[in-house]
Amino acid sequence: MFLASSAKPIDDNLKNFVDEIEAQSPSLSVLAARQFRYSLRQTPVELNIKEPRQFNVLEEFIIRAAIEFQPPPTEDELASVLGLDSVFIKTTTATLRSLQTLSATSPITVTPEGRSFYEKGSVPQPPYPIQINAITDPLSDKITFQSESLNETMINLPDLADFITIDKTIADIASLPLEEIQKSIQASGLALHIPEEGKIVASCKVVASTQKIWRKISLFVIFDALEDKLSIQIRNGKQILESASNWLEVLHSESRISLQALCKLSTEAINFEREAILKQKNTEIEARIEKIRKEALETSTKANNEIDKSKVLGEAVQLRNGQISLAFSEVLNSAKSQILIYSPWVNQAVVNEKFITLLQKLANRGVWILFGHGIARRQEDEDKPVPPEVEKKIRAIKTPDGLPSVQFFWLGDSHVKEVIVDKEIYLCGSHNWLSYRGDYLPRGESVYKVTIPHQVQEAYEFLANRFQNHAQKLWENALENRDFQMAVESLCVRGALGMEDIALKEIQNNNWLELLPVWLNVALQGLKSKNLPGDSESFKTALSLLSQVSIEETFIEQLQQGWRKVIGAIAINNPETALNLLSDEVWAQFIRLKIVQESDSPNDFILYRI
Template sequence: MFLAATAKPIDEKLRNLVDEITAENPDLSILAAREFRYSLHQTPVELSIKEPREFNVLEEFIIRAGIEFTPPPTEDELASILGLDPIFVRNTTANLQALQTLSATSPITVTDEGRDFYAKGSVPQPPYPIQIYAVSDALDGKLIFHAEPLNDVSLSLPDLAEFIKIARKINDISALTIEKLQKCIQLSGLDFHVPELGKIVTSCKVLAPAQIIWKNISLLVIFDAVKNTLRIQIRNGKQVLESASKRMELLQAKGKIPWQTLCKLSNEAINFEREAILNHKNDEIESRVAKLSKGALKLSDAEVIPAVREVLNSAKRQIIISCPRLNQAVINAEFLSLLQKLANRGVWILIGYRISPEAAEVEKKLCAIKTPHGLPSVQFFFLENSHIKEVIIDQKNHFYGFFDLVNCGGEYLPNGESVYQVTIPQQVAEAYQFVAHGCHNHAQTQWNIALEKRDFQSAAEALCVWGALNMQNIGLQEIEESNWLELLPVWLNIIFHDLMSHKIIDDSISFTTALSLLSQLSGESACIDELQEGWRKVIQAIASIQPESALSLLNDQVWADFIRLKIVQEHDSRDNFILPPSKPPRKKRGES
């Protein structure tokens, strides 16, 4: 069986991290987890920054006179026109000439550069220096700039370079082009080079030799039972270092990972653990199939398509499809047409897969299927626990299927497919909980990634999955906890979709929590237009079903926020808002 957790080479400080990873993804097994140190090279550098400032009044008059007067005036003539001492004008023009805004001639002549700056309302200043620190990370393959130096901490950890060849090459800062330096500074999140504001890094010089700074990292050996792959992952705390991890994978592919010395793992131990994990996974699948089969109706080949089509066509709110392998042959024109008809009725459709060689093409077709309210009706995603084909409709009908295997000379080969239908409520509920749990985990993972990258589209897709699973409150909670209020209109659209499609108010939805978030918004919020429309639609949709419920939501504080955010007008009344008076019928022509 598996190696006991205590028998695995897992450093004590990493045990909690390992437990978190395996809890979030049961298909992953951590064979080893060790801490190492590796060296960074920190170089103090001096940037030269050129930054404009706004014109003062006299500078603006001088340049404007040089551009608009015909002929341009001399310094003394302009001083006379402005009623100023000529010394003030001469000193200012001398300063503008030094900044190459005016040419050193008389009368006043504005340079091309001066005209550009005048159009922007600013004048260049002499470059000024600032010291920052360039940190070269050979393992991650990056050059990062920091405003403050990294602390040199003594780490009593093994040096990764003693086990794996890591280039000690230091980026030659002085050899980099100014364009490369500018880009690196921007990618480092520093605001020293902002061309759109006229702030430009013009040069960079090294102030002192590089200093070695030690950094600690975690190295994890991970076996993925779904993909049957072994990989090495490098982390800094909980953050995965993608470039470093990919580099380790390349070394692994070349057979350059010394498993025994690096991870205290022998090839025999790795192979034994892999086999044990796969056997355990197969046992889990067989156990689940056996449990599903109790009370299931086996369908004949002729019954499968009509039975599935009939139940799919009867769907009212939700369809979940879990498929180990999915391609364009499955997602054909007939199937897409059926999905669009279901979407038109407001049915949510979740499709999870384990393997899809044509995932991009399939996803493109499925993403085109929209609800009448413009939401993506179909969510298509990788589902780790998708080992057998399953279709669950409205939590009432469950179809599942798998290939029968026949032993041919010691090798098991597929021999037709068995398909079963289950309608026993308890068994359907258990199957639904299993598949829905996988969908929820996917949504949570996608949300976490979207939150880290601030990816609005991915976050919206996660909200749609939660909406399809009737877990709208989880989505709302995540929006509130992350203070990502720009996503509230998406959440409202999901709620509006269900209200209009099913004409039922779900009492469990936290409308009061959603309304309380209005106090954190202002009329200048980026999402205000969508938010105004969203709340109008949702409240009026609730009112069309249960007017008293809509009215109870609009307490004094909420109504004040509605007025403040212009969701309603000051002269509106709550009664008229939730049930707008119908327009009088048009008079026919000829009627007085």
């Protein structure tokens, strides 16, 4: 068994962070956590800021003349045109030259900066100074600026530089081009350089010596069992420093840093922990099955009256040989809303036309089916891959509304065969549900049929979590690539797990309204199986999104059909619930989007749908 947290190189004051990281997913384990200090450089600088003011009539005429007259006029020529004493013109041009609006010599010409201000109807005011601090961070490899000084404090922690050569070189402030300083100031969120408003940083100079400031950081070494991947994470409090984390991972991959030196974590310890963690999931399942095995043995030895009592509370019954396929078929046929199956292997002997017909029958009555398969830790290492024609047949099974009712995907890293139906019945054992050779002769196999609520729930939570993690990865990839089909698969998995609300929030948060018709069909499947109540808050949220949809959208027809079906499905079970959803605001949106006719009324619409 892998080491307890107390035996790992984890600093005491980081244990809460470790718990939070590991709580994110059962697949994550923190192998080490340690605090360090590293130094920033703080340099006081003085900026000169230029801000605009409206030009007066004479200034406007002089600048306009300098732009439009060809050739550009002299002060005397312009004074003659205006009928003014040249003193007035020369005084004004001297002011404009001091503001870098006009070039320094005659004739009168406008500088690029002057032209920019003129287009905004202004000229710059004399620059004024302001002092801020430039912070050079070697870990993030960038310079930021801030108004307040960082406090110099003593931090009694190991210096990261003693373990890692921080050879990132950031140029001194004094040597940086002004344009780069301006960009850094904007990126720092200081409202000092806003060119579109005419406010610019005109110059920057160092006004005091650079000061070393210590900062505390935390380093975590994390293993992800699902990805079979080791990662290094650097944090400042709860904030993950992405750049620093990526940099350290590169150094580690190039063997330029030692986790033994950094965290007292040897390669041997990492490999030991990795193997133990990878085995943990199956160990947990084996322990659960051993407990079930004992329950089955106790059940078989109980007196008749005790057996009757056990059926009320649930039981674990052992099935052998020919009983198994019969029970498997009966349990699947009994499904009302959901089936989860895990089988290391899948072949054509089981997934035949009869089996496909059964799955389609289940889909037609609103049952979601999730298939996980695979035994190897990496999909490319599977020695018995699923035949493409089998996968094609399974994926072709649709709901009456055209959604993929069966989600079929590789999860890997498990040899246990499990079936969970409606969170009420759990089958587990040595029988290969989807890959036996098609014979029904006794082969010494055994399966446990479990209806003990807490044991079924335990098995469900474990398997459902794996499917949920898969759905999240699908969604993240779909977002990154704007892959509509992948997003549909993610929504269907979440619908199968009764997570329609989370699926809708993802659509809302990422403004992917094109997926709303898909979500409505997912919800419709939940309504048909009575797994999603008609008064779910999700429907109110989905209705609130209608105001963001244009009648010109390419998916408007699917959206119209989806809402008609959903309201109809709710109305069949409870007309009042359906009517309550159709508030005045919602009805106005239904009319605008032509989901209903203007001549319709909510009552007539509900009655027509029943």
